[in-house]
Amino acid sequence: MKPMLRAAYRENLEAFNRDLIAMCDTVCTIMDHASSALLEQSLDDAETALSEIDSLQEISERCEERSMSLLALQSPVAGDLRQVLSALYVVENFERMGSLARNIALLARLRHPAPVYPAPLQGYIEELTRLVREMGATTRALLDNPDPDVAVELHNIDEGVDDMRAFLQTLVSDRKWEYSTREAVDLAMVARYYERYADRCVNVAGRMVFLVTGLKPEEYLRQRDEPDYDPDEKFATIERKFRR
Template sequence: MRTAYHEQLDALTNRLAEMCGLAGVAMERATQALLQADLPLAEQVITDHDQIATLSARAEEDAFVLLALQAPVAGDLRAVVSSIQIVADVDRMGALALHVAKIARRRHPQPALPEEVNGYFAEMGRVAVDLGHSAQEVLLTKDPEKAARIREDDDAMDDLHRHLFTVLMDRDWKHGVAAAVDVTLLGRFYERFADHAVEVARRVIFQVTGHNPDEEQLPAAR
């Protein structure tokens, strides 16, 4: 029975890692669509989101089946409960990439971004993709040290987000309210994507060690 249980738990972990990988790919493509006003690529992200949603529903169902039928305790219980929470975090990462793609689609054929902020979003996209891949790796390796290092990329995202606001608040901003709203929303989407990747790392640390990381070490997703 225990062998079958751990095989099911491993399958659940692999599904969560697959979702992380898909979320990273979605954000990479959504960023390209945003920067290049690429409508077909934006549409692809929107269509492909169904795959993440399907995996999310299946993973959540599998986790609740493990919880109900196996009655896990101690470390096994931590693993299942954390997996249920991770499903929500990774599902949200996919949804945030979807939001980016939808803004790119809504503004097409015009670019959604003023040229002067393209560099910020190119870098925010790169950091977000790296975080998605890092979260995937942490899920598969269950390495708490790698999980803790995810904070470094999140700090980089926070710095980019803060600098982006200095551009928006500049008195020389000449792109109007609609563009300012889009830039504000998009910046927030990337920041939250990073926060949820960090939250995945936090939950992996809890799975492995039984302790929540110091609040100063890993910020909670919002």
């Protein structure tokens, strides 16, 4: 690639990365307002979350246009190609995260001024929103500094979200559930939305691991924690053992 073309390519790639960060910031903002709408029965927060969806869509479309330019017109080398494809994967996850946050805001608006869930369960929802907010902040930090060790730790927080969702699912399906069927269904939906949002954060973190190391998260962990691990040697051992 000629120097001038290379400079233009790098400029476009940096602009793409800035849009990616802006998209993450917008997603986190939408989820923060959606969570406030849920926790506080705030109609204003619900409307703010929903209004931010348009901004998210604009950034997403801009990212798509930039990616087409980078891939089709400027023939990136292998390392840059991995970066562009990783960014596209991240954009897709951010879009879905925005949709999940939007669903929470819509449900809060639909039930307003009544709460979505029974008041005695407030503490559980607060913990769920706290975990997801932490995951969103970590995901944002990874865009600035794609540290694979930080990225793989998101799995630990995600397990906490999975546990909360499983607990709430058990709660609403218990015969001793003392609230309405509507509240049971709404609570199960909310827990599912947060769980899927958290899963998308893990997906983005996994892509950051791949971007830095070229490895899937589980492969990176294996190499990090078992420095002498050699898959080729292990496979050869298995082959020798069972060869006839």
